[in-house]
Amino acid sequence: MSSEEVEMEGACPTDEIRIGVYVCHCGLNIAGVINVKEVVQYAQNLPNVVSAKEYIFMCSAPGQDLIREDIKKCKLNRVVIAACGPEMHEPTFRAVLEEAGLNPYLLEMVSIREGSSWVHYDNPEAATEKAKDMIRMAVARARNLEPLEKMRGEVKQQALVVGGGIAGLTSALDLAERGFEVHIVEKRPVLGGHAARMGQLNVEGRKIAGKDLVNYLVEKIKDNPNIHIYTNAEVSKVDGSIGNFTIKVKIKPRYVNNKCTLCNKCVEVCPVTAPNEYEYGISERKAIFLPFDGAYPSQYIIDPETCTFCGKCVEVCPENAINLDEKEKEITIEVGGIILATGHDPYEPPIGEYGYGLSPKVITLHQLKRLLSEDGPTKGELIIDGKRPKNIVFISCVGSLGTTPNANQYCSRMCCSASLIEALHIREKYPDAQVFFVHKDVRTYGKDESLYWKAIDNLVKFVRFEESPKVTVDKDEVKVEVKESTIQERLVIPADLVVLVTGMVPPKEIENLRSLFKVGCGGDGFLKEAHLKLNPVESLTGGIYLAGTATGPKSIAESIVAGSAAAAKAASLLSKDTIEVEPIVAVVDEDKCSGCGICVSICPYGAISLEKREDGTRVSKVDPMLCQGCGTCGAACPSAAIQQNSYKDKQIIPQILAVFER
């Protein structure tokens, strides 16, 4: 990492602080309420202000010219712009300062539009007074602003994609096709995530199997020389920052190598069975198994949790593909950007919720999808407890929309469409089956609305509830009791099969991911995008992008779009040789630092470390490329030794005092 030191010395070009204040009319947005003339006159008399001017639109070309010329003419070394907030035009005015030969960080913007004229339009006098106060505070802060230099770091032109589901595979392929080397790390032994096991999907009225969609990507990926796939692997350590991450990956033993031809001899002799988690527990598997038909890599895997290491499989394997002594491996990869496509878990209802776990007649949507998949354990035949069910009741929003005490408040987006696809599938395949869709709401949004109408045409019976339905299990009998909210009548539906339409929840590993990659989570527990509209698919940490259901419930189509979007964002980083980083980072005054380490423990990014000085005492060091500039270390340091650039005590405290210097 070659990053230039944050420039601290030579705080101002001359010793004398010379501030220019520019008050914008913003047409009538500001001037229609605030007495701009009065404000300018007031600003003119503030200490260190050598020039104060007004203009109708400061952001316009003539407005910018006015500031540029003033900076030169009045030899200004600080600029305060009273206009809108910094979001929109801070870059504009920073450029103006730069063009006039002034460091761009010697600018302070004060939002007298959003903060005063737009909210106090009924009281112009108070609005004018407030604007004066705000400018006085800004001038006080500006007085102590320091010039800063943007930092530059190298960019490694490789990417890490965590998660080999549909979103991760899409991201990896897009990046590889742009010419970047990509490393896919998948914790499961096979690629494809949930999409590979999702049965039929509705793509604008056409049916496509989730597995085929995954296979289409896998076929392209496995022959792409730019893509390295690590399955049964997990990221164990992340060091570095945007442009230059060092990643440690632990690859767990698979015990079966790629000589495996899937001949099934080992499976036949294996004496141990366990529920198959890849079939959502509806079928059994051996300790050596292929998670599902058509899984990639197409070789068996041994689950060390269930395997007794009896060695029978080794004896029968004709290819000598099994090695029970295989050990865990660790590899190190260096990448410039990271895409987290870590997906979701299906909501697992607690035992007893809507009768789940009390009867084989109560299953989840994911389990139903496996039963109806041609590659599933029953080869697509709907058989429950040895019989074909006649009365099938779907209950929607299980785990979503706050329907039960354990449920989440959000809508899981994909479940209405996904379950109506299967409802239609059942009605087509078994015309004598009765299908009830007991719902809180039908959210077959967008183009999937046609599914809803098709389901009505195909006599799926829609039953709406406000009060959550009750499922009673009495020996062999399962009944669904629901108060239909349209006809306001209580219905009791005897059911041969109850399908709980389960939504999505954050994966179990989310806490670990969060601390490993230093990315934030939203209130719903999913990973959080920096801004839903301004920075979608970007995480809150530079160089880390988010794709698929890692950020919240999505359909497969939406996950694919997010995968491509994250790849595009990552590509714009990876295509650069170096990257500029904002210098609003923490800096340490080594003379004041006692090496107590409070800042080290409080930093959410691990950007601070303690180093030994020559005399043996300890001192804090900040990695400016890792620091994201929150400033919380500055609030915690007992000796004010660590400070955040542009938000130092000497910049904030005068601003506080200035409130009262009326």
Next chain:
Amino acid sequence: MSDGDGFEPTIVVFACHWCTYQAINLAGTSRMKYPPNVRVIRVMCSGRVDPQFVIEAFKNGADGVLVAGCHPGDCHYVNGNMKTMRRTVMLEKLLQDMGIEKERFRREWISAAEAKKWVEVVTEMVEQVRKLGPLKLAEKREVVMNE
């Protein structure tokens, strides 16, 4: 206590850039009205707010101080707001020991979308502090010292 006759309190607000400051902007673009008694200091994260800043504000004449940031679990900097929470819980006790009424210091989580909450919090706080009257910290100090 003063009856607040003609008294207009000054409330110093420390607002984080990503949530509360954006809510203030949204209140602006939505032309929502609220009392003009607040003076806002923008920091990148509410976690930057040193308890000393709050004390400086009260010492120099603030009648109330509001520290506002992102909702728990929604911090732009992983968990800066949780640090604010811990620090301000301690600070609240200290301020009350100094004789500063608890209505004068508030910690609020206001997201970028919650312009309405911003308006409600500020309106309510200005109203409460107006009722309490000026802080008169020096007098309070004497009372506390004599106790």
